[in-house]
Amino acid sequence: MRPAVVLLSGGLDSATVLAMARADGFSCHALSVSYGQKHSAELDAAARVARHLGALTHKVVGVDLRTIGGSALTDAAIDVPVDGVREGVIPSTYVPARNTILLSLALGFAEVVESRDIFYGANAVDYSGYPDCRPEFVAAFEALANVATKAGVEGHRMTVHAPIIRMTKAEIIRRGAQLGVDFALTVSCYQADATGRACGVCDSCRIRRAGFDAAGLADPTVYR
């Protein structure tokens, strides 16, 4: 089995991506990043999901993006918005260059475990306002990965897989359910409490809830 590095946030998108990578026959090294999120519930969820879906290893890398700030997710002085998504506006939950940073760490980990495949759960449907969730970003990162690494220099092909990038939330949920993902283990809320209970009103909660509705599946999320 070929080794892959899978970025795992603890949310339902990356859980589905891990299940898809496993179904594609990869042995998966899961990587989560503790970047100064306001809560640790999603990292706890990532550890549960990694075990549940048979990841070979699971590592958590710390990078303190609070030093940089500039986001409602990393700066205690900026509230998480709860008024819904607005079309064409980059929301305050956007963390500057976050996915570039996460993929860079995944790239370093891929070099260490000699993997040429990185999976991540970018989604351009619900997160059209985030520059680093778009297909052109994935393509640019893949091009970078092929000149940035020992493997690339030696002529091997590095691939960045973003298998859910064009799927709706309902499609992601249905695909995950088919692959046996237990979504009760996942946490999507931007401001979950310590036990992982969701607020129900942040953008991420709204998108998740609407996704279960549209998929016609019961929402296992515990709201506080």
Add this chain to the structure above:
Amino acid sequence: MRPAVVLLSGGLDSATVLAMARADGFSCHALSVSYGQKHSAELDAAARVARHLGALTHKVVGVDLRTIGGSALTDAAIDVPVDGVREGVIPSTYVPARNTILLSLALGFAEVVESRDIFYGANAVDYSGYPDCRPEFVAAFEALANVATKAGVEGHRMTVHAPIIRMTKAEIIRRGAQLGVDFALTVSCYQADATGRACGVCDSCRIRRAGFDAAGLADPTVYR
């Protein structure tokens, strides 16, 4: 004055780059990264250099690359090589995807301070064995920066400056000296002691010492 983000390691290359960015008329936000290096002397040096060369701000972001390992600089079990550089071989001091990670953090910081210019001290002459010190890597990262960010999406041009990439160490030292860089403040050694005294035998010490010789300037390095 336009704002720039300058990656500052504490070594002489990035000190010269900061002086060059200042000479080009940028107001400079210096960024250092504490990534699990074996010693903190270079971060202390970075703070001194930032003050000395008039950086507007200086931030240190922590990212624990020891979790990933795979390098003599981040894994206590791997010794720093002291037998000299070998042509065409990636040395064990290569930190997997390090420059991609450093530039990603610089990119996030650039978004926060609304800068469209990132400076970093890559050098393809002495570090030809490091994939992420080559001009094609810089070009690929710049292409990524232009699709990864809010500024890029809004049609602004992000530029990654690597002004010393094709310079020899002697040329870098002469340029820095012309610009008033006090190299006694810098630390290049891969295994400096707590006070910044250099080992004199690691690749970085050898390259630095040969550079002062070739430049015909006195080497202010304190060797232990």
